[in-house]
Structure formats: structure tokens, C-alpha cells
Amino acid sequence: MELHEEIWSAALARLKTSLDGDVYSRWIAVISPVSLRDGVLAVAVDNEMLKMWVENNYLPYILDAARIDSAERVSAIEITVDSSRTPAAQEAPEPEPAAARGRPGAGPSRTSRFGNGINPNYTFADFIIGPSNSFAHAASAAVASNPGNAYNPLFIYGDTGLGKTHLMQAVAHGVLSQNPDAVVCYITSEALLNDFIDSIRNNMMADFRRRYRNADVLLIDDIHFLADKDTMQEEFFHTFNTLQNAHKQIIMTSDRPLNKIQGLEARLVSRFQQGLITSIERPGFETRMAILRYKQRNATIHLADPLLTFIAENITSNVRQLEGAITRSVCYASLARQELTVDVLRNLLKDMIDFEKRPELTFLDIQRVVADDYDLRLTDMTSKERPQSVALPRQIAMFLCRTLTNGSLPEIAAAFEKTHATIVHACKTIPGRMETDRELKRRVEVIVEKLGRDPSSLLLTSAG
Numbered sequence: 001m002e003l004h005e006e007i008w009s010a011a012l013a014r015l016k017t018s019l020d021g022d023v024y025s026r027w028i029a030v031i032s033p034v035s036l037r038d039g040v041l042a043v044a045v046d047n048e049m050l051k052m053w054v055e056n057n058y059l060p061y062i063l064d065a066a067r068i069d070s071a072e073r074v075s076a077i078e079i080t081v082d083s084s085r086t087p088a089a090q091e092a093p094e095p096e097p098a099a100a101r102g103r104p105g106a107g108p109s110r111t112s113r114f115g116n117g118i119n120p121n122y123t124f125a126d127f128i129i130g131p132s133n134s135f136a137h138a139a140s141a142a143v144a145s146n147p148g149n150a151y152n153p154l155f156i157y158g159d160t161g162l163g164k165t166h167l168m169q170a171v172a173h174g175v176l177s178q179n180p181d182a183v184v185c186y187i188t189s190e191a192l193l194n195d196f197i198d199s200i201r202n203n204m205m206a207d208f209r210r211r212y213r214n215a216d217v218l219l220i221d222d223i224h225f226l227a228d229k230d231t232m233q234e235e236f237f238h239t240f241n242t243l244q245n246a247h248k249q250i251i252m253t254s255d256r257p258l259n260k261i262q263g264l265e266a267r268l269v270s271r272f273q274q275g276l277i278t279s280i281e282r283p284g285f286e287t288r289m290a291i292l293r294y295k296q297r298n299a300t301i302h303l304a305d306p307l308l309t310f311i312a313e314n315i316t317s318n319v320r321q322l323e324g325a326i327t328r329s330v331c332y333a334s335l336a337r338q339e340l341t342v343d344v345l346r347n348l349l350k351d352m353i354d355f356e357k358r359p360e361l362t363f364l365d366i367q368r369v370v371a372d373d374y375d376l377r378l379t380d381m382t383s384k385e386r387p388q389s390v391a392l393p394r395q396i397a398m399f400l401c402r403t404l405t406n407g408s409l410p411e412i413a414a415a416f417e418k419t420h421a422t423i424v425h426a427c428k429t430i431p432g433r434m435e436t437d438r439e440l441k442r443r444v445e446v447i448v449e450k451l452g453r454d455p456s457s458l459l460l461t462s463a464g
Contacts, residue, residue, distance in 0.1 A: 133280045400451070
């Protein structure tokens with residue numbers, strides 16, 4: 001065994017003991033050592049998507065393990081793409097490039113999971129439902145139960161990373177669970193275009209048409225990519241008609257609404273509009289928390305709610321970033337073997353959080369977090385009850401609304417259904433108590449952290 005292989009073997013052993021088993025088998029065990037030159041340990045994975053995921057989420061932990069087990073001879077990790085060298089490529093059968101046939105339980109090969117195959121994890125059971133996606137989920141479930149008839153075509157649009165592909169492929173799993181012999185074809189529009197060009201170049205258009213027009217379910221990701229591709233649109237128009245006339249299901253996704261896709265032929269637009277058009281929006285706070293809790297369910301280390309709250313409050317753009325944040329956080333906790341705090345998370349996830357572009361806090365945000373922290377109902381924030389168990393948290397919420405938002409005293413008073421004088425009193429009382437009551441001060445700081453703000457910026461001054 002050569003030196004780079006010995007170092008990698010030792011690093012793998014260390015990573016295997018410190019990482020969650022599923023994380024290790026899915027993302028680490030599929031990496032193979034290539035060489036060690038001038039302190040750079042080169043390793044290989046079998047595709048570009050896997051390379052990007054490992055680089056974005058696990059590279060620091062791999063490097064730390066390699067450094068330890070090489071007596072600091074490794075100073076950097078270089079990840080290359082070479083399917084011939086990876087364990088995944090050696091063990092897995094060659095995937096079908098576009099169509100998946102047969103039972104979903106068996107799943108695609110490891111290679112096809114990252115290629116054009118159907119992801120075995122993209123099922124309805126693994127999809128977290130919230131107000132932002134409930135209609136799209138219901139429509140997709142209906143299509144899975146009655147493909148070709150319920151809503152055909154189904155057009156799902158929304159920003160990147162919100163779950164469009166997940167829902168689309170969940171339909172595939174649903175169809176295959178009812179009919180294991182169904183031909184389900186999933187492909188991105190870019191891959192479809194490349195296949196089209198290759199088929200023309202190699203005089204194989206008959207095979208191209210047979211491949212897509214014989215599908216029982218055709219799933220096309222990022223249909224907006226076909227904009228201004230006139231020849232491809234002409235071909236897809238006829239494929240669309242063939243499938244729809246045969247009552248075969250068509251599902252498409254896009255990162256924008258249909259009427260915002262410039263360069264798409266009117267006849268295609270009109271056919272897409274014959275079915276159902278639905279959107280997926282950015283998940284709200286409650287949905288983001290549910291996603292984070294679900295994603296860490298199988299991890300050996302679970303993040304406490306204040307940490308999950310920090311992530312959910314600060315990473316709001318898409319589900320993919322939430323998944324990356326929870327994975328990185330759990331991996332760090334496993335490797336560093338130290339307690340995670342909000343300060344540690346803030347530094348660990350600083351490249352994922354744009355603090356300058358965070359959404360502004362609302363009065364309702366603050367009322368909700370304070371009520372949750374004190375195990376109160378949200379309505380207690382505006383009630384006329386005055387027991388200490390309610391009055392103190394309510395004053396804290398008033399103070400934080402004044403300190404963490406740009407709201408005026410009259411606006412805050414209206415939000416709490418109280419008088420101007422009541423808000424002024426709270427904004428004087430809480431800072432004074434925090435100066436003498438360390439327990440209260442720490443509790444308020446924790447609430448501020450839950451709100452995704454820096455407690456050190458909290459001004460303990462009267463806000464009259």
C-alpha cells in the first residue's frame with residue numbers, strides 16, 4: 001500500500017468513528033485516494049455533483065483527519081472527478097441515462113443517484129409540508145395516484161432549492177409503487193437538449209423519439225432552459241402531444257412562472273396552461289424548523305432547539321441551504337467533540353448567512369419567540385392579564401421590539417394593544433433589571449440569539 005493510500009485509510013477510519021453512519025457511507029466512503037504530492041492529497045469522486053457537495057460540506061473535516069493521520073504531511077485536499085477510480089464506480093452497475101424502470105425500493109445505483117436517475121430519498125414521506133408548499137404537494141400526490149388524468153401536465157415553479165425536484169421525483173416513486181413496470185423518465189432540460197443534439201449528430205433521432213415518447217411518466221426539470229431553443233422546442237412540442245394524447249403524465253419544473261419565461265413558443269405555453277400550474281414559496285419559520293428537526297433525525301448528535309432556531313432564523317432562502325447547514329453543524333460537533341453554541345454556529349455558517357441581508361424582525365417575530373421561551377400563548381402578549389408570569393415576558397418583548405426593530409413607540413403600543421406609557425415603562429424597567437439580575441440578562445440574551453441577532457449589540461438603555 002502506497003503512502004497516500006495508507007494516509008487515506010487511516011483518515012477514513014477516523015472519519016467513520018466521528019461521523020454519522022449514513023453521512024459516512026453516502027459522502028465519504030465513496031471517495032478514493034489518488035496521490036500525494038507536495039503536501040496535497042488528491043482524491044477522486046465519480047461525478048461533479050458529488051465533488052461540489054463534498055467540497056462545500058465536508059472538506060475541512062476530511063483535511064483535519066488527513067492531517068492528523070499523516071503527521072501534518074497533508075496540507076491540502078484536492079478533489080477530482082474520475083469515475084474509474086472510485087468505489088462507487090467499481091461497485092455500481094452502469095445506470096440507465098434517462099429512464100428508471102422497476103421497483104423503487106431497489107433504488108438506482110449509487111452513481112445514478114447523482115446522475116440522471118431518480119433519487120431514492122425524494123419520496124412523499126421525506127417531504128416536509130408547510131403553508132409554502134402544501135398545494136404543490138397535494139397536486140403532486142394526486143398525480144401520483146392517478147397519472148395522466150388528474151392534472152396533466154403539472155407545472156411546478158419556484159426558486160432554486162425549495163423542493164420542486166423532490167416533489168417531481170416523489171411522483172415517480174408513487175407511480176412505481178403502484179405499477180412497478182411503469183416507464184418513468186426523469187431528465188433535466190439541459191441533458192435533454194444535449195441528448196437531442198447528439199441524436200441529430202449521430203443520425204439517431206428515431207431512438208431519441210422512442211426513448212421519450214414511450215415513457216409513462218416524463219419528468220423534465222428546469223423547462224425554462226429550453227427558451228429560445230427553437231429546434232428543440234419544435235421536437236418537444238411533438239413529444240408533448242404524443243404523450244398527452246396517450247394519457248401519459250408530464251411534469252415540468254421551472255425557476256420562474258410560466259408567463260415569465262421569455263422565448264418559449266406560444267403553442268407550448270398554451271399546452272402547459274391546459275394542466276395545473278402551482279408554485280412553491282420559501283418556507284416559513286415553522287416549516288424551516290420542521291425541516292431541520294427531520295434532517296437531523298438519524299444523526300448521532302442532535303442540535304438543541306436554540307441552535308436550530310438560530311439556523312432557521314438566519315438561513316431562509318431555501319431548503320438546500322438548510323440541509324447543508326444542519327449537515328455541517330452535526331459534522332463539526334462530531335469531529336470537534338465540543339459543545340456547539342450560537343457563537344460557534346455563527347462562525348461555522350458565516351459563509352451561508354448574509355447578516356446584512358437578513359429579513360427585518362417584526363413585532364410578531366419577537367412576540368412569538370418570547371412567548372415560546374416562556375411557554376406562553378401568543379395571545380398572552382396582547383392580553384390584559386397582569387400576573388408576573390405574563391407581565392415580565394410581555395415587558396421583555398416590548399423592550400426587544402423597541403431595541404431590535406425600527407418601530408416607533410406608538411406602533412409597538414398598537415402591536416401589544418397597550419398604551420404609549422406602558423411601552424416606555426417596559427423599556428426602562430427591563431434594562432434596569434438586567435443590570436442587577438444576571439439570570440434575567442442571560443435569558444434575554446438567549447432570546448436575542450434565537451431571533452438571530454447578536455446579544456452584544458443589545459443596548460441596555462432606556463428607550464423613551
